[in-house]
Amino acid sequence: MSHDDAAKAQTHSKLVIHNVGLLLSGDMDRPILDADTIVAINGRIAAIGKAKDVDISGATTTIDARGTTLAPGLIDSHVHPVAGDWTPRQNQIGWIDSCMHGGVTTMISAGEVHMPGRPKDVVGVKAMAITAQRAFLAFRPGGVQVHAGAPVLEPGMVEEDFKEMAAAGVKCLGEVGLGGVKDGKTARQMVAWARKHGIQSTIHTGGPSIPGSGLIDKDVVLETDADVIGHINGGHTALPDSQIAALCEKSSRALEIVHNGNERAALFTLRTAKELKQLHRVILGTDSPAGSGVQPLGILRVISMLSSLAEIPAEIAICFATGNTAKMRKLDCGLIAAGRPASFVLMDRPQHSAGTTLLESIRLGDLPGIGMVIVDGTVSTQRSRNTPPATNVPEIVKN
Numbered sequence: 001m002s003h004d005d006a007a008k009a010q011t012h013s014k015l016v017i018h019n020v021g022l023l024l025s026g027d028m029d030r031p032i033l034d035a036d037t038i039v040a041i042n043g044r045i046a047a048i049g050k051a052k053d054v055d056i057s058g059a060t061t062t063i064d065a066r067g068t069t070l071a072p073g074l075i076d077s078h079v080h081p082v083a084g085d086w087t088p089r090q091n092q093i094g095w096i097d098s099c100m101h102g103g104v105t106t107m108i109s110a111g112e113v114h115m116p117g118r119p120k121d122v123v124g125v126k127a128m129a130i131t132a133q134r135a136f137l138a139f140r141p142g143g144v145q146v147h148a149g150a151p152v153l154e155p156g157m158v159e160e161d162f163k164e165m166a167a168a169g170v171k172c173l174g175e176v177g178l179g180g181v182k183d184g185k186t187a188r189q190m191v192a193w194a195r196k197h198g199i200q201s202t203i204h205t206g207g208p209s210i211p212g213s214g215l216i217d218k219d220v221v222l223e224t225d226a227d228v229i230g231h232i233n234g235g236h237t238a239l240p241d242s243q244i245a246a247l248c249e250k251s252s253r254a255l256e257i258v259h260n261g262n263e264r265a266a267l268f269t270l271r272t273a274k275e276l277k278q279l280h281r282v283i284l285g286t287d288s289p290a291g292s293g294v295q296p297l298g299i300l301r302v303i304s305m306l307s308s309l310a311e312i313p314a315e316i317a318i319c320f321a322t323g324n325t326a327k328m329r330k331l332d333c334g335l336i337a338a339g340r341p342a343s344f345v346l347m348d349r350p351q352h353s354a355g356t357t358l359l360e361s362i363r364l365g366d367l368p369g370i371g372m373v374i375v376d377g378t379v380s381t382q383r384s385r386n387t388p389p390a391t392n393v394p395e396i397v398k399n
């Protein structure tokens with residue numbers, strides 16, 4: 001292949017988004033970028049800057065953002081998928097696509113535990129994890145990338161099992177505590193084996209979620225030392241404040257706040273993390289589908305709740321659900337930077353909000369209006385069917 005042919009192949013798709021009113025990076029250290037244009041080539045960000053400074057020629061798709069706000073696609077750090085876009089938990093179809101309409105472009109499974117007849121023997125656990133990993137890699141409802149195939153720990157698992165699953169593509173464990181392993185000592189050993197082979201871990205924190213699950217208190221969480229303190233605000237039943245404070249202070253792991261948790265405990269966690277200067281550890285999830293149902297706007301609702309009630313600037317609260325989660329979860333999405341996936345959510349203040357800008361409307365507790373969602377350089381939806389209507393919406397001017 002000549003250099004010319006190689007260059008042509010590389011520029012097969014070129015997306016230009018211009019006239020961005022506010023560009024949010026997802027990075028807490030520098031949440032707002034001084035730029036109005038993004039160029040993406042073959043689904044990855046190639047350039048960010050002022051329109052006059054970047055090469056916008058040869059675009060295959062051009063989008064006029066019409067002064068709206070662009071942020072990285074949101075990440076839901078805690079979902080319970082089962083098969084495609086169906087959840088048996090609430091017998092609902094289309095929940096992942098519906099969450100995409102709430103700005104979510106990436107989801108992380110905390111275990112496919114709602115699978116009817118879920119196997120609990122070791123070979124069955126492994127087979128199901130590998131199947132889920134494969135299935136969600138091949139099938140992306142609404143374009144959403146679901147990192148699934150998250151086995152829950154069952155008694156009798158040995159190091160070889162984690163090695164085998166890692167080699168097969170399994171990257172994360174389901175919530176420790178949802179399977180048969182509930183004691184800190186066994187969990188710690190298995191989490192260490194998983195980590196050694198490159199598999200991330202998360203733990204159920206707090207009281208039982210549904211009949212059949214159990215209590216995991218702060219001592220078990222600290223002893224297990226999973227990478228993510230899953231739903232530190234309970235799923236739904238939270239630990240006492242003193243135990244949440246101890247987890248913030250004594251561990252350096254991610255502090256995951258979920259929609260389907262205790263909202264008072266979420267605010268307590270956030271204020272504690274802020275006092276300890278540990279906001280970079282705060283990540284967000286929905287913990288849906290669950291007994292509380294499915295919330296297509298769940299991540300937006302947590303962003304708005306934390307920003308408005310815990311006095312967090314909206315641009316920082318958005319980092320919790322983007323760059324923070326990406327860093328803690330070792331994903332390459334969630335940040336606006338060259339080389340990262342071109343997955344974006346374009347938002348504006350909702351019509352008739354008391355806030356005069358998008359950020360102010362979030363600070364006042366309103367939800368953003370989504371005007372467009374882009375996944376890996378491709379438009380997944382224009383005006384969201386789920387959010388309140390955005391005041392301005394982007395427009396595809398050339399396709």
Ligand SMILES: [Zn+2]
Nearest residue numbers: 175204209235
């Ligand atoms: Zn849980």
